[in-house]
Amino acid sequence: MNKTVEKTVLSKMKKYLITTCRNVPFAELTTLGVGGTINIAVYPDTVCKLVKTIRLLNKLNVRYCVVGKGSNILASDEFYDGVAVVNKVSKITVRGRKVTALSGTSTVTLGKFLADKGLDGGEFFACLPASVGGAVICNAGCFGQDVASAVTSVKVLHKGRIRTLSAKKCKFSKRNSLFKNNGEYTVISAKFRFKKSTKKYVSDRIAEMRSKKAQTQPLNYRSAGSVLYHDRATVSKLTDQVGLKGFTVGRAQVSTKHAGFVVNIDKATSQDIYLVIKHIKDTLNQTYGISPKVEVCLINFTQEQYDILTKR
């Protein structure tokens, strides 16, 4: 980013009353705790500020990425000479069984809200360390529920215009959507429809799901959850079968508790994580002839590194 553009971004952010921070490590914004330094991080906390920020960055042709809770991001170790738009836009509204959440809302907060209202079908939200926007992008889910099973429409900023897309238009599929790895869309909010139930039923389901996760997942380590997925095969099961639990590069490791997770044991680099994912992918390909897709979103890798992990 040249100095003039940098100055323009910072002065506009000041004018819009948006908090900015220089030289923020990706490690601080992501659950994996790895990644290089970001030139500028900005923290819009209203829809208006979020929209103004994205429009400005597009107009100035500045490289940027939106960060929700950073629980599905692997950023490279290199300096990110762009802007990270850290989404702080948070609010939930309800009308009967219909709930609207702004994209920066924590999914845990949404899950608790649903329990409080006795609305059933979104218990999984309480089990994700995510934002609503990130969950929509990744069609996140677990225990048979996902975003696609509850969402009715998504409001996005696309090429400068605010549009509302029906769930069908969002092209949700397993851990994927029209928006994933497609920098053209910023998710502003999502509308959901749930089933009427009771507070006790929903709270009990959430407690049960959370307890299952705690028993089976390495929640004491930094990770991005499962890093690979396949439309038909269970990647964690095959990774375990092929003996990769505990496989380590540097300070990154295939979790010994859940083979779908790659964990940052302590002070791993992004490259360590990348190489572990690549090794799992290559091994499953050679052993079972399957090509799992990368679930974690790669930021600031070279085209070659990106292609190696995503195109095979």
Ligand SMILES: Cc1cc2nc3c(=O)[nH]c(=O)nc-3n(C[C@H](O)[C@H](O)[C@H](O)COP(=O)(O)OP(=O)(O)OC[C@H]3O[C@@H](n4cnc5c(N)ncnc54)[C@H](O)[C@@H]3O)c2cc1C
């Ligand atoms: C311990 C652990 C357990 C997990 N368990 C599960 C699980 O059970 N099921 C599951 O599906 N996932 C799981 N995950 C992965 C992760 O929580 C989900 O993928 C989640 O949806 C990511 O949301 P986020 O807000 O953290 O997104 P981020 O990681 O911040 O972003 C993910 C991608 O979306 C983009 N993005 C984020 N917000 C926006 C926006 N508003 N507009 C445009 N682009 C945006 C980012 O640029 C990035 O490309 C787990 C992760 C961890 C660490």
